[in-house]
Amino acid sequence: xxxxxxxxxxxxxxxxxxxxxxxxxxxxxxxxxxxxxxxxxxxxxxxxxxxxxxxxxxxxxxxxxxxxxxxxxxxxxxxxxxxxxxxxxxxxxxxxxxxxxxxxxxxxxxxxxxxxxx
Amino acid sequence: xxxxxxxxxxxxxxxxxxxxxxxxxxxxxxxxxxxxxxxxxxxxxxxxxxxxxxxxxxxxxxxxxxxxxxxxxxxxxxxxxxxxxxxxxxxxxxxxxxxxxxxxxxxxxxxxxx
Numbered sequence: 391x392x393x394x395x396x397x398x399x400x401x402x403x404x405x406x407x408x409x410x411x412x413x414x415x416x417x418x419x420x421x422x423x424x425x426x427x428x429x430x431x432x433x434x435x436x437x438x439x440x441x442x443x444x445x446x447x448x449x450x451x452x453x454x455x456x457x458x459x460x461x462x463x464x465x466x467x468x469x470x471x472x473x474x475x476x477x478x479x480x481x482x483x484x485x486x487x488x489x490x491x492x493x494x495x496x497x498x499x500x501x502x503x504x505x506x507x508x
Numbered sequence: 509x510x511x512x513x514x515x516x517x518x519x520x521x522x523x524x525x526x527x528x529x530x531x532x533x534x535x536x537x538x539x540x541x542x543x544x545x546x547x548x549x550x551x552x553x554x555x556x557x558x559x560x561x562x563x564x565x566x567x568x569x570x571x572x573x574x575x576x577x578x579x580x581x582x583x584x585x586x587x588x589x590x591x592x593x594x595x596x597x598x599x600x601x602x603x604x605x606x607x608x609x610x611x612x613x614x615x616x617x618x619x620x621x622x
Binding site: 394396399425433434435437440481483495496497498499500501 | 541543548549550551552553556566596598600610611612613615616
């Protein structure tokens with residue numbers, strides 16, 4: 391069954407600390423896509439990154455970096471030098487391709503609430 | 509560019525009442541979906557549509573109906589509201605091909621059922 395697990399329910403750090411949000415997934419698809427979304431206190435969902443199953447290169451965007459490891463079915467997200475504005479709920483998600491067609495369906499993890507204290 | 513627009517943003521219902529959450533997108537996206545967000549459970553798919561005239565059930569469809577008469581609109585109907593449907597509802601859309609699930613979300617609708 392398709393599943394995404396974010397075992398960390400809440401994380402609290404002090405500003406400037408590095409923090410890693412864990413994401414483990416299960417899928418029957420050989421081709422799939424993984425995503426991270428951010429939900430700040432205002433409530434909207436903001437797309438952060440998409441990664442396909444054939445590309446295991448790590449990605450860095452400013453203070454954000456992502457580590458995709460197929461061998462461990464993980465797609466972890468690291469924030470370097472965290473800031474108060476990073477405080478949000480972060481969701482990891484997996485595409486549900488339902489047999490190869492792109493249905494656009496995503497399976498979300500439970501979310502990790504990150505609190506960055508000044 | 510409005511993107512995905514949901515109305516209303518807040519709603520309080522009594523048990524047994526019915527209502528419709530409206531969702532409209534102006535990006536000509538083929539794919540649209542409704543999710544509900546509950547504490548500790550992430551977002552769960554209620555219904556989705558891959559194009560006008562086509563809808564299908566997601567993970568938690570019971571108690572909800574949808575229709576897709578146009579590409580732009582995808583309303584979600586609660587037939588007889590129950591307290592278990594108290595939640596935040598998100599409508600989302602994406603291109604049917606190419607974006608592979610990069611969803612554009614509305615701002616959410618917070619529903620309370622008393």
